Amino acid sequence: MTTNAQEAFTRIVLTLPPVERLRLAALILDDLTRSDPPVVTQDNTWSEQDRHDITAFSLQYAAMLYPEDQELV
Known part of the structure; x- marks a missing residue:
């Protein structure tokens, strides 16, 4: 199994x-x-996928913190 x-x-x-x-x-x-x-x-470089992931997460987090600002977008 x-x-x-x-x-x-x-x-x-x-x-x-x-x-x-x-x-x-x-x-x-x-x-x-x-x-x-x-x-x-242990490298200090960010891949394109890393940058995409952190951007998406940041935008989701901001939308959660400031839901009233969603109407402006």
Whole structure:
């Protein structure tokens, strides 16, 4: 039986108390930083996708903070 991330999260992670969920998150992040090849790179450059993602997130966040300004756009 194959389990994807969403199924594991729903069936297992959500049943854990918050402290154990934080511990699990730390274990996952620690594992990712030690993987070979590295999943997390140490370079200081942003790809076009990185710039697109941060722009989209910033606009969504601004729209959430200032919903009344949506009429102006």
